[in-house]
Amino acid sequence: MIINADLHIHSKYSMATSKKMDLTTIGEEAAKKGINLVGTGDCTHPFWLKEIKEHSTDDSTIKIGDTSFVLTTEIEDINRVHHLLLIPTISKAEELIETISKYGNLEADGRPTVKLDGCEIAEIAKNIEALIGPSHAFTPWTAIYAAHDSLMSCYKDMTSYISFLELGLSADTNYADQIKELHDLTYLTNSDAHSPWTNKLAREFTSFNVPEESFDGVKSAILRKRGYGAKLNVGFYPEEGKYNQTACTRCFKQYNLSSAKSHGWRCPEDNGLIKKGVSDRISELADLDLTSHPEHRPEYMHLIPLSEIIMMGLQHSSISTKGVTNAWNKLINKFGSEVNILINADIEELNIVDQKIVNAIESFRKRELIIHPGGGGKYGWLELPAPSDKKFEKVQTKGQANLLDY
Ligand SMILES: [Zn+2]
Ligand SMILES: [Zn+2]
Numbered sequence: 001m002i003i004n005a006d007l008h009i010h011s012k013y014s015m016a017t018s019k020k021m022d023l024t025t026i027g028e029e030a031a032k033k034g035i036n037l038v039g040t041g042d043c044t045h046p047f048w049l050k051e052i053k054e055h056s057t058d059d060s061t062i063k064i065g066d067t068s069f070v071l072t073t074e075i076e077d078i079n080r081v082h083h084l085l086l087i088p089t090i091s092k093a094e095e096l097i098e099t100i101s102k103y104g105n106l107e108a109d110g111r112p113t114v115k116l117d118g119c120e121i122a123e124i125a126k127n128i129e130a131l132i133g134p135s136h137a138f139t140p141w142t143a144i145y146a147a148h149d150s151l152m153s154c155y156k157d158m159t160s161y162i163s164f165l166e167l168g169l170s171a172d173t174n175y176a177d178q179i180k181e182l183h184d185l186t187y188l189t190n191s192d193a194h195s196p197w198t199n200k201l202a203r204e205f206t207s208f209n210v211p212e213e214s215f216d217g218v219k220s221a222i223l224r225k226r227g228y229g230a231k232l233n234v235g236f237y238p239e240e241g242k243y244n245q246t247a248c249t250r251c252f253k254q255y256n257l258s259s260a261k262s263h264g265w266r267c268p269e270d271n272g273l274i275k276k277g278v279s280d281r282i283s284e285l286a287d288l289d290l291t292s293h294p295e296h297r298p299e300y301m302h303l304i305p306l307s308e309i310i311m312m313g314l315q316h317s318s319i320s321t322k323g324v325t326n327a328w329n330k331l332i333n334k335f336g337s338e339v340n341i342l343i344n345a346d347i348e349e350l351n352i353v354d355q356k357i358v359n360a361i362e363s364f365r366k367r368e369l370i371i372h373p374g375g376g377g378k379y380g381w382l383e384l385p386a387p388s389d390k391k392f393e394k395v396q397t398k399g400q401a402n403l404l405d406y
Pocket of ligand 1: 074082135136
């Protein structure tokens with residue numbers, strides 16, 4: 001069976017997350033996005049694990065409506081590298097809590113920070129039969145390739161146990177496959193959502209061919225056993241991610257690698273810290289060209305949250321206007337999920353909403369949207385192509401320093 005899974009989110013117990021990140025809301029919202037399986041996130045947090053247990057029917061079955069959950073957590077290591085763990089059962093999560101609580105305060109944050117390195121965390125993961133891999137591997141703050149130049153440098157003799165890598169919002173398969181050491185890993189596209197709303201939860205997800213909708217099913221797919229595997233990675237255009245380009249973290253002015261270096265990674269405009277973008281980091285690490293992919297690698301589909309496409313179509317300034325919300329609900333009620341609307345539905349059938357929205361969806365399908373890349377912590381943003389060439393020219397020559405956030 002084919003399932004859509006978003007295996008990395010954070011609960012209301014993680015820092016800077018929505019109070020609505022409770023299991024019931026996540027389960028309901030995931031279903032609207034066409035997601036079957038969601039990672040619980042934060043399962044080492046005692047209050048969150050309690051909530052998970054309340055919704056479980058046995059040691060590994062957690063289900064809300066049509067949405068199943070698998071136990072997951074993200075752990076920050078001593079070098080500030082984030083690791084994602086997929087855990088088989090509630091009792092194994094409890095074992096994990098027992099082990100790592102000696103190295104960090106698990107109640108302080110849904111995403112715990114522990115005084116262990118990547119290799120030690122991978123050993124602990126192996127002991128509880130969990131799967132582990134680096135989260136948002138290329139982002140410049142808290143990721144493996146921010147602190148290390150290779151998997152081996154991080155995971156040492158546990159490197160062969162690493163089974164997957166999370167691409168993160170600023171990278172896709174074409175980026176990551178330029179690095180040869182990643183070719184054996186299964187790529188995950190996950191949302192890392194901090195709120196359950198439609199432009200966050202499942203903004204990235206992976207379609208898997210699995211024997212069952214469970215930890216064991218996903219494990220077979222990630223390890224590519226008996227013909228199972230990841231069948232499609234779905235996510236942002238990498239340029240939309242907030243660390244795609246090298247840029248100042250204060251004014252978001254973008255730099256190329258050599259000028260960032262010549263300025264000593266300080267922005268000459270405001271002395272802000274310049275952070276290396278994912279695009280530049282990949283080109284430093286690349287040992288293959290853009291077209292090198294291992295045989296098992298599935299296609300990567302670039303998807304944009306429907307609410308953002310509606311917002312663009314209506315020329316509204318936010319996704320939370322009444323107009324955007326009404327149109328979103330209307331489409332979801334008829335077509336069931338965002339994927340159906342954005343990819344599968346006949347374009348003529350979408351005309352239950354304003355024609356401008358239908359046109360925007362059509363532009364997305366035809367890949368006509370203009371992407372202004374993000375960097376320095378500011379998301380990239382999208383624009384519909386203007387009908388007249390004159391406006392089009394103006395858009396393309398717009399300076400990068402004043403990117404609007406949405
Ligand atoms: Zn993280
Ligand atoms: Zn600056």
